[in-house]
Amino acid sequence: RESRQIPQRFLFYKPYMSKGIAERILLEQDLHNALANNEFYLDYQPQVNLKSGAIESVEALVRWQHPNRGFVSPEIFIPIAEECGLIIPLGKWILETACQQAKQWEEQGLPPIKVAVNLSLGQLFQQDLVEMVGEILQRSKLDAHYLQLEITESMTMNIDQMTQLLHELKALGIQIAVDDFGTGYSSLSYLKDFPIDCLKIDRTFVRNVQHNPNDEALVSMIISMAKHLRLKVVAEGIEEVEQLSFLMEGGCDYIQGYLFSRPISPQQISETFHDLHHHVDEVLTQLQYKE
Numbered sequence: 001r002e003s004r005q006i007p008q009r010f011l012f013y014k015p016y017m018s019k020g021i022a023e024r025i026l027l028e029q030d031l032h033n034a035l036a037n038n039e040f041y042l043d044y045q046p047q048v049n050l051k052s053g054a055i056e057s058v059e060a061l062v063r064w065q066h067p068n069r070g071f072v073s074p075e076i077f078i079p080i081a082e083e084c085g086l087i088i089p090l091g092k093w094i095l096e097t098a099c100q101q102a103k104q105w106e107e108q109g110l111p112p113i114k115v116a117v118n119l120s121l122g123q124l125f126q127q128d129l130v131e132m133v134g135e136i137l138q139r140s141k142l143d144a145h146y147l148q149l150e151i152t153e154s155m156t157m158n159i160d161q162m163t164q165l166l167h168e169l170k171a172l173g174i175q176i177a178v179d180d181f182g183t184g185y186s187s188l189s190y191l192k193d194f195p196i197d198c199l200k201i202d203r204t205f206v207r208n209v210q211h212n213p214n215d216e217a218l219v220s221m222i223i224s225m226a227k228h229l230r231l232k233v234v235a236e237g238i239e240e241v242e243q244l245s246f247l248m249e250g251g252c253d254y255i256q257g258y259l260f261s262r263p264i265s266p267q268q269i270s271e272t273f274h275d276l277h278h279h280v281d282e283v284l285t286q287l288q289y290k291e
């Protein structure tokens with residue numbers, strides 16, 4: 001907080017830098033207690049099937065409510081958890097919580113909702129990952145078909161190792177999605193080897209899709225490639241009807257973004273499920289009138 005008062009010209013001096021590091025160490029210490037102190041929770045963001053207008057799945061997104069700092073973004077604390085190894089117990093907690101939640105929605109009589117859970121690189125190197133996922137599915141009694149794991153392209157371990165791991169995970173009956181697709185530097189060749197079900201187009205491509213011909217070309221190319229490979233496509237970060245319109249015409253299967261819903265609590269999912277559908281219907285109808 002004090003750093004804001006330091007004049008601009010001092011920004012690259014040592015005191016500020018070391019404060020940055022000190023900050024990080026403090027954050028890391030707090031992170032270690034956060035799990036035991038129940039400071040984490042999950043929000044869920046709906047993914048809408050564009051053909052049916054149904055909310056078929058949700059993505060689980062971890063949140064950290066720090067006692068003094070307030071909300072800390074996962075973009076900040078996930079990389080720290082990753083570096084200090086905390087991602088293993090935290091990742092397990094996230095997976096277990098998400099699976100229990102999906103089961104609970106089912107027991108509450110909601111239509112079937114798949115849950116997508118993000119995996120970190122560190123978890124892929126976890127020796128007992130497959131075993132752990134299997135156990136969590138058993139304990140939660142969630143049908144494996146209702147769990148999707150999201151991996152990112154940047155997670156390229158060795159291609160053979162990764163292929164083997166994904167096959168073992170798939171054997172449990174779960175689905176695999178490639179998150180933030182198009183932002184990594186890995187070659188496309190893995191797409192033919194990996195047993196994946198779904199590509200998620202990163203929101204940086206979607207953002208300017210109606211203004212930037214290059215983004216338009218890339219998004220169209222990803223969708224058509226996914227079709228040829230028989231993969232489902234989810235577009236992330238849809239905020240505007242114009243973006244939706246472009247993706248719909250392009251044949252995108254699923255949409256996730258603020259236009260339909262922000263990430264919300266599990267209670268909000270169950271309590272406003274019908275309102276959410278109504279909202280989705282309205283947006284889709286609005287789109288038909290525009291055309």
Ligand code: C2E
Nearest residue numbers: 061062074075078094118119120237238239256257258259
């Ligand atoms: P991600 O997995 O690509 O998740 C999508 C992010 O985009 C989420 O940010 C979501 O809130 C945001 N988003 C969705 N729709 C829109 C939109 O229309 N506009 C904008 N501007 N943003 C939108 P969030 O929750 O802050 O998460 C950021 C990243 O942190 C995630 O990106 C993921 O990489 C990581 N993360 C979040 N939760 C978890 C988790 O449970 N485990 C792991 N390993 N990583 C997580």
Ligand code: MG
Nearest residue numbers: 059118150179
């Ligand atoms: Mg994700």
Ligand code: MG
Nearest residue numbers: 179180200236
């Ligand atoms: Mg993403």
Ligand code: MG
Nearest residue numbers: 152179180202
């Ligand atoms: Mg991301």
